[in-house]
Amino acid sequence: MKQTVLITGTSSGFGAAAARYFAEKGWNVIATMRDAGKAGDLGHMSNVFITKLDVHVAETIDAAIAAGIERFGRIDVIVNNAGYGLFGIFEGVSREAIQQQFDVNVFGAMDVTRAILPHFRANHAGTIINISSGAGAIGFPMASIYSASKFALEGFSEGLRYELASLGIKVKVIEPGGALKTGFQARVGGESGNMQLIEDYFPFLNRISALYGGMQDAADEDAVEKVVATIFEAAVDESDRLRYMPTNDIQPILDARRGTSEQDYHAFTNSLFVPKEH
16 A cells, blocks of 8 residues: 655645655655645646645644545655744844744644644554754754754654654654755745844844855755655654754764764854854
């Protein structure tokens, strides 16, 4: 019997590419998005079912899962991909914008997970794949809120995996870099408008913006392909591995975070992000 995956946020970026990849591998795909009219060529694939799912609205989550099960019989894998990045100086970001970031990146993934668990428990099987970021392991300047949301998602994922292991349910985390190459940045602009500019930060912002421009230029050109292949790898991986790091661009900082002492890690990141004293 074909396996079935439900993916959130499939109108663009990693979500759209992952839906296409799974379908080409012969899986049934429940491709969900806030506006089903943005399905594009996914709507022409016979093993892809397009349906509305807005992670803000619990009724749409329940309806999408029920419709997917009715269409394909069961769901084997959930990919919590819906998300966006809020970038800017913390002091200038409104509380409403911060709440929105957590509503999508954290509470949305939690609500989708909660909704699928009765089905997974009944099957005594299932895999939950949460799309995090390198920013889920490292706090980046101008991305403190985004990093906080992804740190929360990773902590949730790590704790949840122990709860679900005895039920035959796996939890996986994907930590991509290369987000700026996926159309993610366009969403950032749309979601980050509610910000106050504070002149005292301008010298720091100019320096960090230039640094991030260089990091964007150095991002893996094939980031999307690597990420979706890794999501598929996680879906079929029978091991209890938790984290997968698909792109090379973020690897040096992840290695410093997880493979060196706290002192060495901070010396390395300070050399990147902290202005040198004059």
